[in-house]
Amino acid sequence: MNRPTLYGADYSVYVRIARMALEEKGIDYELVPLDIFAANGIPAWYQEHHPFGRIPAFEHDGFRLFETNAIARYVDEAFDGPALQPADARGRARMGQMTGMLDAYGYRAMVWDVAVERLEKAEPDETLIAGGLRQAETVLRVLTSLKAPGAWLLGDQLTLADLHAAPIVGYFVKAAEGQKLLAVFPEIQGWYKRIAARPSFARTEKAD
Numbered sequence: 001m002n003r004p005t006l007y008g009a010d011y012s013v014y015v016r017i018a019r020m021a022l023e024e025k026g027i028d029y030e031l032v033p034l035d036i037f038a039a040n041g042i043p044a045w046y047q048e049h050h051p052f053g054r055i056p057a058f059e060h061d062g063f064r065l066f067e068t069n070a071i072a073r074y075v076d077e078a079f080d081g082p083a084l085q086p087a088d089a090r091g092r093a094r095m096g097q098m099t100g101m102l103d104a105y106g107y108r109a110m111v112w113d114v115a116v117e118r119l120e121k122a123e124p125d126e127t128l129i130a131g132g133l134r135q136a137e138t139v140l141r142v143l144t145s146l147k148a149p150g151a152w153l154l155g156d157q158l159t160l161a162d163l164h165a166a167p168i169v170g171y172f173v174k175a176a177e178g179q180k181l182l183a184v185f186p187e188i189q190g191w192y193k194r195i196a197a198r199p200s201f202a203r204t205e206k207a208d
C-alpha cells in the first residue's frame with residue numbers, strides 16, 4: 001500500500017490526534033503543511049480536501065477523508081499494527097462517547113477558552129477563562145467516572161480515546177490553571193503522564 005498523506009500543521013490538536021494514530025500503527029506517512037491561519041488564507045486547492053477549511057484532511061490511494069474520528073478509524077482498520085479500538089460493542093461505544101464528549105464539550109473550553117486565551121492573548125478575557133475552567137472541570141470529572149481500571153482510558157488497551165484526549169489535555173496543561181485543575185483528578189493526571197511518555201506523543205510535539 002502507498003503511504004498516506006495528512007494535510008495540516010503541527011500546532012493543531014486535531015492533526016496531532018490523527019498523527020498519533022498513524023504513529024501508534026507504525027505507518028509511514030507524509031505530512032503536507034497546511035497553515036489554516038495563514039495571513040493569505042487557505043489555498044484554493046485545499047477546498048477539495050476539506051470543504052469547511054479545517055485541518056486535518058487525509059488521502060490514501062485516492063481515498064479522501066476529513067473529520068479526525070473518521071481518519072483515525074480508517075487508519076486503525078485499513079493498516080496492520082496494534083488494534084486501537086476495542087473488540088466489544090460496549091468498549092467501542094464508550095470510546096465513541098469519550099471522543100464525542102471531548103469534541104463537543106472539551107476542545108473549545110480547554111484549548112481555546114483556557115490555554116489559547118491565557119497564553120496567547122495580550123489581555124486575556126478572564127470571564128472566558130473562568131467559564132472554560134468550569135467546563136473543563138466537568139469534562140475531567142466525567143472522564144474520571146468513565147475511565148476503566150488500567151493504564152488507559154478503556155483499561156489495558158490503548159485506544160483512539162487515549163489518542164483523542166492526549167493532545168487536548170496536552171494543550172490545556174500548558175496553562176498553569178490547566179495543570180492545577182488536572183491535579184484535582186489524579187486518575188486522569190496519572191493517565192496523562194503515561195500517554196505523554198509515549199513516543200507517539202513526543203514525535204508529534206510541535207516544533208518550536
Ligand SMILES: N[C@@H](CCC(=O)N[C@@H](CS)C(=O)NCC(=O)O)C(=O)O
Pocket residue numbers: 011012013014015036053054055056066067068069
Ligand atoms: N471536526 C473537525 C475539527 C477540526 C478542527 O477544528 N481543526 C482546527 C485545528 S485544531 C481548525 O482547523 N481550525 C480552523 C478554524 O477553526 O478555522 C475534525 O474532527 O477534524
